Amino acid sequence: MGKRQNLWGYTFLAPQLIGLLAFSLIPVLFTLALSFMKWDGFGAKEFIGLANYIDQFTEPDFWKALVNTAYYTILVIPFSIGISLAVAIALNKIKGKDFYRLFYFMPVVTSSVSIGVIWMWILNGDFGILNQVLANIGIDGPMWLTDTKWVMPSIAILSIWWGLGHNMVIFLAGLQGISRSYYEAADIDGANKWQQFRHITLPLLSPTTFFITIMAIISSFQVFDQAFVMTSGGPAKSSYTFVYHIYEAAFVDFKMGVSSAAAMILFVIILIFTLIQFKMSQRWVHYEDQ
Amino acid sequence: MKKTKLAFLFLALLLVMVPVLQGCSDSSSSSSTGSDSKDSGETVNLTFSAWGNPAEIKVYQKAVDGFMKENPNIKVKLVPIPSDGYIQKLQTQLQGSQAPDVFYVGDGDISKIIETGKLAPLGEFMNSSESYAKPDEFAEGLWGAAKKDDEIYGITVDCNPMLLYYNKKLLSELGIKSPQEYFDAGEWNFAAMEEVTSQLREGGKYGFIADNGWASLFSWIWANGGEIYNKETGEFVLDQNEKGMEAMEFLAKMVKDKNFTYTGSLPKGQGAEAMFMSGQVGMVAAGRWFTPLFNENKSLEWDYISWPSNTENKTEPVGIPTAYLAANNDSKHKEEAMKFVTYYTSKVGQEMRLAGVGNAIPSIGGIDEAVTDSKVPEHVDVIIQAREQGFANAIQSTIPGLDKEVNDIMDLMYLGKDDAQTTVTKLAEKANTMIAEHKGE
Numbered sequence: 001m002g003k004r005q006n007l008w009g010y011t012f013l014a015p016q017l018i019g020l021l022a023f024s025l026i027p028v029l030f031t032l033a034l035s036f037m038k039w040d041g042f043g044a045k046e047f048i049g050l051a052n053y054i055d056q057f058t059e060p061d062f063w064k065a066l067v068n069t070a071y072y073t074i075l076v077i078p079f080s081i082g083i084s085l086a087v088a089i090a091l092n093k094i095k096g097k098d099f100y101r102l103f104y105f106m107p108v109v110t111s112s113v114s115i116g117v118i119w120m121w122i123l124n125g126d127f128g129i130l131n132q133v134l135a136n137i138g139i140d141g142p143m144w145l146t147d148t149k150w151v152m153p154s155i156a157i158l159s160i161w162w163g164l165g166h167n168m169v170i171f172l173a174g175l176q177g178i179s180r181s182y183y184e185a186a187d188i189d190g191a192n193k194w195q196q197f198r199h200i201t202l203p204l205l206s207p208t209t210f211f212i213t214i215m216a217i218i219s220s221f222q223v224f225d226q227a228f229v230m231t232s233g234g235p236a237k238s239s240y241t242f243v244y245h246i247y248e249a250a251f252v253d254f255k256m257g258v259s260s261a262a263a264m265i266l267f268v269i270i271l272i273f274t275l276i277q278f279k280m281s282q283r284w285v286h287y288e289d290q
Numbered sequence: 291m292k293k294t295k296l297a298f299l300f301l302a303l304l305l306v307m308v309p310v311l312q313g314c315s316d317s318s319s320s321s322s323t324g325s326d327s328k329d330s331g332e333t334v335n336l337t338f339s340a341w342g343n344p345a346e347i348k349v350y351q352k353a354v355d356g357f358m359k360e361n362p363n364i365k366v367k368l369v370p371i372p373s374d375g376y377i378q379k380l381q382t383q384l385q386g387s388q389a390p391d392v393f394y395v396g397d398g399d400i401s402k403i404i405e406t407g408k409l410a411p412l413g414e415f416m417n418s419s420e421s422y423a424k425p426d427e428f429a430e431g432l433w434g435a436a437k438k439d440d441e442i443y444g445i446t447v448d449c450n451p452m453l454l455y456y457n458k459k460l461l462s463e464l465g466i467k468s469p470q471e472y473f474d475a476g477e478w479n480f481a482a483m484e485e486v487t488s489q490l491r492e493g494g495k496y497g498f499i500a501d502n503g504w505a506s507l508f509s510w511i512w513a514n515g516g517e518i519y520n521k522e523t524g525e526f527v528l529d530q531n532e533k534g535m536e537a538m539e540f541l542a543k544m545v546k547d548k549n550f551t552y553t554g555s556l557p558k559g560q561g562a563e564a565m566f567m568s569g570q571v572g573m574v575a576a577g578r579w580f581t582p583l584f585n586e587n588k589s590l591e592w593d594y595i596s597w598p599s600n601t602e603n604k605t606e607p608v609g610i611p612t613a614y615l616a617a618n619n620d621s622k623h624k625e626e627a628m629k630f631v632t633y634y635t636s637k638v639g640q641e642m643r644l645a646g647v648g649n650a651i652p653s654i655g656g657i658d659e660a661v662t663d664s665k666v667p668e669h670v671d672v673i674i675q676a677r678e679q680g681f682a683n684a685i686q687s688t689i690p691g692l693d694k695e696v697n698d699i700m701d702l703m704y705l706g707k708d709d710a711q712t713t714v715t716k717l718a719e720k721a722n723t724m725i726a727e728h729k730g731e
Contacts, residue, residue, distance in 0.1 A: 040402075040405070040406065041385050041406075042385060042406040042407070042408065043406065146554065148707070234701065235701060235705055236554075236698070236701045236702045237698060237701075251378045251381070252378075252691075253690065253691045253694075254381065254402055
C-alpha cells in the first residue's frame, strides 16, 4: 500500500542520510575498527585486539587528561548554568532585550581561535588587561596562563563567558514559554518573588535546564580549542585535556589506533553521563502537560 | 518490519559508499603530468613545500629560480605551509598520496617519516653524475636522523648551531663585564654565566631566557663535558655521569634563583626575541635565525658569544637544529625531484639562500665566506666554529615521541616544580622504556 510513499520519503531523506553516513556514521565505525588496530597512518593496519585500550588504562597521560577534563567540567557547569540563568531572568522583562541578547550572543558565533588569541592578551600575566584592572584595585593578579594552578580555572572562565550567550538564549526561550497565568495565580495567593521563582519558574523551566545541562556536560568533556590555541596543553600538561590527548596521540605521535581507542573511551564516558542524567531527570524535570 | 527495511537501506547505502570512500585514498600523486611545451619536449612540474616566514620564503624562491634557470624543462612551484601544524599537514598529504614532490622535514620528525617508507633513498643518486652535491661535502655531525642504516633520506638544507646573543649596550650600561672579555680570558664558564645574569637581575632586567628543547638541553650538558646519550650504543647515560648531573644541577639552580627565565613561564606568543629587542633581557639562546631581525633594528647593539664551556676547553660541542629536504618516494618524477633536492642543498643553492644576513649557515663546506663576509654580527665566526664541533639531533629524535616526552619532563624542572635529581630519574625511566620498546619493534 504505502510502499511507493515510503520510497518517496526515503528519496527526500537521501541527501541528509547520505551526509550522515559519509560524515558521521562511517567515520565512527572506522574509529571503532581502528581502535583495535595498530596503525601509524601509513601502510598496513595490524589487528591487535584490546591492546590499545589496555595501553590507555596504563598510560599516566590518559589519567592526567581525564582528571584535568573532569576538573574543568566541575568548574564550568555550575557557574555556566547559574550565570546564564541569572542573566536570562534579568533580561526577560527588560527594555531593549533584543540588543542585550545580541550583545551576549556575539562571542558564541566568533571563531574559537580568535577568542583564544584575544583572551591570551587579556590574561597575559605581565601586561594583560585583567591583571592591570586587578592592580588598580590593589590585587596582585596571578600568571593566569603560565601558572600550573591557574591555567585550568582561566580556561574555565573563558568558557563560561563564551557559552553564556548560547545558554542564555535557550533559557530566554524557556522563560517565555511559561504562561503568565501561573504567576497571576501565585500573586493572588500572596507568593513573593522568591517563592514564585522557586515553585513556578524553576520547575517549569526544568526541561530547558535539563537540555542545557546535557549539552554543557558533553561540550565540556570535549574542550579542546582553548587549550590548543592558548597553552598547547601546558604548562607541564596542566591544561592537557582529553580531546587534546586524542589529538596528540593521532597527529603528534602518529598512533592512530591508540588515539581511536581514547576517542571510543570518551564516547562511552559521555554516553554514561548522559544516561545517568536521563535517569535522574525523572525526579526533577517536570513537563507542563503531565 | 519497518525497522528491518531501514536497516537494509542503510546497508545498501553503506555498500554504495564504500568504493567512493576507497577512491579517496587511492588517487594518484599530486604532480600533474606536464603538457607539451614549446620545443624542449615535456615540461616536468614539481611541487615543493617548506615552512618559513614571508622573508624566508622569498629567500627559498631564489634557489628555486636558480634551479629552473639551469633546468628549463623543469618547473618547481613553491607552496609554503605554516610551521604551526606543518608535520600534521604533511602527514595527511602523504597518507592521501597528495604530498608535494619535494618537502622540508624537521629534525624531530624525519625518523618518523622515514619509517613510513614515503621518502626516496637519495644515496645512489647523490653519488651519480646527475647530482649537484656529494654526500662527503656535508659536515658529518649534521646527518642526524636523516641517515638510517647508511642510507640517506634527507639532506640538510642549512644548519643553525646554538649560541648566545647578548645585548652589548645593556651590559655596558649596567657596568657588567662583557661575555667576550670572559671568553678572551678563557673564563667563559658556568660561574661567569651566573655572574653576568645575577648582575642583570640586580639591574632590574631578566638575565637569560632559557627555552625548552633538545638543542639547548644537550648544549648545557655537553658544556660541562657530560653526556646524555651514548653516541655509539644510543643508550641513555645522563643518570650515570657526574658531569651531566652537575650541568642539570646548575640549570635547576639558575632557574630557581631567577637568573634564567623560562620561555614556558612567558605567555604563548611572547617570545625571547621581542624581549631582547626591547632591552628587557641581557642574553638569549638561538641559532642564526634571530640575526636578520636584530640586524634590522639599528638601535640594538649586540653580538654572538659561544655557549659557555665549563671544561678546560674554550668551547664544547653544541646542539645544531636543522631541517632536511626530502624527495617523495611516490613522486611521478622522482629523478627530477632528487635533482632539485641536491641543487637546493648544494654549494650554489645554499649560497643563494644564505649569503649575507640569512637565517642559517651552510651545512656544506667551502662557502662560509658568504656568511662571514657580512660581519654581522662582529663575531660571526663563532657560529661557524660551533658547527665544526656540534651535532644534529641524532639519537633522541630516532625514538618516536621521545623528544616530546623529554620536553614535558624538562618543563617541570624549568618551571621550578621538580629538582634536577627528580628530573633525571624521570628522564632515565622514560628514555630507557621508550628505547627498549623501539628496539623491540
